[in-house]
Amino acid sequence: MAEKMALAKAINESLRRALESDDKVLIMGEDVGKLGGVFRVTDGLQKDFGESRVIDTPLAESGIVGTAVGLALRGYRPVVEIQFDGFVFPAYDQIVTQLAKMHARSLGKVKMPVVVRIPYGGGIGAVEHHSESPESLFAHVAGLKVVSPSNASDAYWMMQQAIQSDDPVIFFEPKRRYWDKGEVNTEAIPGPLHKARVVREGTDLTLAAYGPMVKLCQEAADAAAEEGKSLEVLDLRSISPVDFDSIQASVERTRRLVVVHEAPVFFGSGAEIAARITERCFYHLEAPVLRVGGYHAPYPPARLEEEYLPNLDRVLDAVDRSLAY
Amino acid sequence: MTVESTAARTPRRSAGSKAGTTGTKRTTRTTAKKDAGAKGTEPQLVQLLTPEGKRVKNAEFDKYVAGVTPEELRGLYRDMVLTRRFDAEATSLQRQGELGLWASLLGQEAAQIGSGRALRDDDYVFPTYREHGVAWCRGVDPTNLLGMFRGVNNGGWDPNGNNFHLYTIVIGSQTLHATGYAMGVAKDGADSAVIAYFGDGASSQGDVAESFTFSAVYNAPVVFFCQNNQWAISEPTEKQSRVPIYQRAQGFGFPGVRVDGNDVLGCLAVTRWALERARSGEGPTLVEAFTYRMGAHTTSDDPTRYRGDEERQAWEAKDPILRLRRYLEASHHADEAFFAELEAESEALGRRVREAVRAMPDPDHFAIFENVYADGHALVDEERARFAAYQASFADEGGN
Numbered sequence: 001m002a003e004k005m006a007l008a009k010a011i012n013e014s015l016r017r018a019l020e021s022d023d024k025v026l027i028m029g030e031d032v033g034k035l036g037g038v039f040r041v042t043d044g045l046q047k048d049f050g051e052s053r054v055i056d057t058p059l060a061e062s063g064i065v066g067t068a069v070g071l072a073l074r075g076y077r078p079v080v081e082i083q084f085d086g087f088v089f090p091a092y093d094q095i096v097t098q099l100a101k102m103h104a105r106s107l108g109k110v111k112m113p114v115v116v117r118i119p120y121g122g123g124i125g126a127v128e129h130h131s132e133s134p135e136s137l138f139a140h141v142a143g144l145k146v147v148s149p150s151n152a153s154d155a156y157w158m159m160q161q162a163i164q165s166d167d168p169v170i171f172f173e174p175k176r177r178y179w180d181k182g183e184v185n186t187e188a189i190p191g192p193l194h195k196a197r198v199v200r201e202g203t204d205l206t207l208a209a210y211g212p213m214v215k216l217c218q219e220a221a222d223a224a225a226e227e228g229k230s231l232e233v234l235d236l237r238s239i240s241p242v243d244f245d246s247i248q249a250s251v252e253r254t255r256r257l258v259v260v261h262e263a264p265v266f267f268g269s270g271a272e273i274a275a276r277i278t279e280r281c282f283y284h285l286e287a288p289v290l291r292v293g294g295y296h297a298p299y300p301p302a303r304l305e306e307e308y309l310p311n312l313d314r315v316l317d318a319v320d321r322s323l324a325y
Numbered sequence: 326m327t328v329e330s331t332a333a334r335t336p337r338r339s340a341g342s343k344a345g346t347t348g349t350k351r352t353t354r355t356t357a358k359k360d361a362g363a364k365g366t367e368p369q370l371v372q373l374l375t376p377e378g379k380r381v382k383n384a385e386f387d388k389y390v391a392g393v394t395p396e397e398l399r400g401l402y403r404d405m406v407l408t409r410r411f412d413a414e415a416t417s418l419q420r421q422g423e424l425g426l427w428a429s430l431l432g433q434e435a436a437q438i439g440s441g442r443a444l445r446d447d448d449y450v451f452p453t454y455r456e457h458g459v460a461w462c463r464g465v466d467p468t469n470l471l472g473m474f475r476g477v478n479n480g481g482w483d484p485n486g487n488n489f490h491l492y493t494i495v496i497g498s499q500t501l502h503a504t505g506y507a508m509g510v511a512k513d514g515a516d517s518a519v520i521a522y523f524g525d526g527a528s529s530q531g532d533v534a535e536s537f538t539f540s541a542v543y544n545a546p547v548v549f550f551c552q553n554n555q556w557a558i559s560e561p562t563e564k565q566s567r568v569p570i571y572q573r574a575q576g577f578g579f580p581g582v583r584v585d586g587n588d589v590l591g592c593l594a595v596t597r598w599a600l601e602r603a604r605s606g607e608g609p610t611l612v613e614a615f616t617y618r619m620g621a622h623t624t625s626d627d628p629t630r631y632r633g634d635e636e637r638q639a640w641e642a643k644d645p646i647l648r649l650r651r652y653l654e655a656s657h658h659a660d661e662a663f664f665a666e667l668e669a670e671s672e673a674l675g676r677r678v679r680e681a682v683r684a685m686p687d688p689d690h691f692a693i694f695e696n697v698y699a700d701g702h703a704l705v706d707e708e709r710a711r712f713a714a715y716q717a718s719f720a721d722e723g724g725n
Contacts, residue, residue: 060531060535060538062501062531062532062535065501066498066501066532067502067504068505069502069505070451070502070505070506070508071506071508072505073502074510074513075509076509090531093495093532097495097498098493098495102491103698103699104696106491107478107481109484112699143697165699165700166699166700167700240702241704243703
């Protein structure tokens with residue numbers, strides 16, 4: 001059944017389906033119950049599935065993830081919510097030292113089917129710690145998988161797949177796109193969770209992005225088209241693993257790559273992509289891989305975030321710089 | 326905390342509400358006065374067996390060990406002796422270079438055997454890295470504990486095989502896993518209990534405080550078993566807490582009890598009581614087993630830098646094995662033949678452990694890439710293939 005719905009609603013529907021189809025699935029987090037989460041992503045779930053499956057937790061992020069590890073050891077599949085990107089750090093220890101390593105250190109005896117949902121990114125005029133993009137800090141950790149959907153349909157299906165995964169998945173939700181509507185076919189057969197998708201074909205340059213920046217890249221491609229430039233847009237969807245094969249295939253055609261993300265460029269996911277694509281496509285590239293992203297500065301106050309975040313002009317500027325080589 | 330109930334786009338934790346907060350008054354004192362916060366609540370110690378091996382009556386806890394037979398008493402003694410022998414062997418193996426490190430439990434045998442023997446098979450244990458005695462009670466082969474200390478794995482046993490989770494090195498993390506597991510037990514409607522081990526140092530960790538909060542709020546069937554062995558490497562308990570650790574429980578809304586951690590009967594009784602509370606839906610309990618780490622923190626530590634020998638000597642007089650032996654002898658529950666036989670069994674265990682460790686092979690190089698993920702990962706596959714090609718490149722040179 002195809003239906004148009006907002007990205008937040010698509011996640012809500014996906015969580016509902018998971019709760020219906022597997023009684024080991026639990027929702028945990030701060031305010032996820034009666035309130036339905038501060039972004040209403042879990043709206044109505046506690047009412048329909050009860051307090052023992054949709055659990056309002058104490059305000060303690062390490063406790064949320066640490067108890068989720070224990071519940072997973074007992075055979076449950078917890079989907080936990082960290083209320084905002086900047087609040088994940090109290091849980092970072094449990095995620096990095098426990099959740100990520102449990103499968104390896106048990107020599108595969110113990111599985112950790114835990115999804116950590118994190119609304120992330122800026123552009124909503126929020127106060128400090130509510131607009132960050134910490135995905136690289138998780139992609140750097142072996143044992144974790146890191147994904148971020150850009151649209152409602154992907155949000156629905158990637159959440160289904162993340163919950164079914166026997167590995168811990170850090171699920172970054174692009175909060176500024178929560179209200180963007182898209183067609184969701186709940187009976188479709190989804191592609192693999194970690195496979196990139198060509199959003200728009202082009203011949204002159206590849207723009208690679210994920211989460212909130214995919215839409216911006218599409219807009220950039222539209223604007224470039226008016227100037228006669230044909231840009232390919234790639235939605236990476238997964239940050240660990242990265243689908244380097246798809247990026248390579250695209251770059252071998254277009255010979256130019258610009259990676260766009262909100263996170264700081266320094267040691268960001270774009271740096272890893274640039275290094276690996278340079279290795280893979282050295283003789284195809286006409287220009288160095290360029291990156292557009294945040295600066296090496298704390299996320300600025302809301303009235304400065306438009307200057308900090310990649311926008312249409314900054315993406316097009318990078319496109320021009322690449323094409324100038 | 327106020328709950329935001331308006332527009333979903335409004336950020337929840339506004340920093341603005343802190344405007345107008347003035348700085349708190351500081352005092353110049355940097356160390357709390359001893360027991361300053363515990364006036365009128367002098368520590369109570371549950372003890373059923375004195376250091377001299379005398380059985381003392383306890384109105385509250387006697388009933389939990391009333392049915393302990395002489396045979397079971399000999400069993401507890403045997404467990405402690407064999408655990409100590411295993412521990413001594415591991416320390417020697419480290420000195421001989423067979424292990425990279427060892428964390429000795431010397432002195433804590435009663436706390437571990439008493440609590441470990443209180444458990445049922447279906448209960449679940451979340452240990453630190455020093456619970457060799459508890460592992461023994463759970464039936465984990467002692468040689469399995471040595472893999473991580475030898476450096477051939479980071480765990481090495483199936484936690485679900487004996488309901489004994491892997492050793493946890495990050496201090497206090499496992500208390501949250503225990504709490505989550507216990508929440509799951511309650512959801513399943515089972516009457517199993519969960520026990521989380523940790524130490525006096527861990528009592529300062531946020532994760533331990535959070536596990537107290539979560540277990541209390543959800544009434545989780547978990548026993549927090551703190552072995553206060555007086556030292557967190559070089560830091561004495563006064564550097565961790567201004568009140569006796571067991572009294573912390575009160576603030577979280579569940580009972581805490583201090584037991585003589587060198588009294589195996591006391592530990593058995595108090596743990597049985599706490600487990601019974603968990604099974605009957607009364608929620609968490611904190612047990613503080615007051616004991617002493619007779620050896621170094623690990624084989625890398627040098628306790629002569631921070632504590633005097635007099636302290637150790639005073640605790641030697643409270644030795645957990647010696648006191649049970651005195652009781653067994655005085656009550657004629659064990660004879661010379663029993664002790665002689667145990668001595669032989671103990672030496673055989675030492676030999677077996679020694680031989681097993683020396684025979685423990687190094688892992689295959691490709692173990693680096695094993696089990697990183699349950700469902701696989703493209704980058705791990707790519708790096709494994711590169712590593713294989715790199716290894717294979719030595720073949721022509723007659724290397725490995």
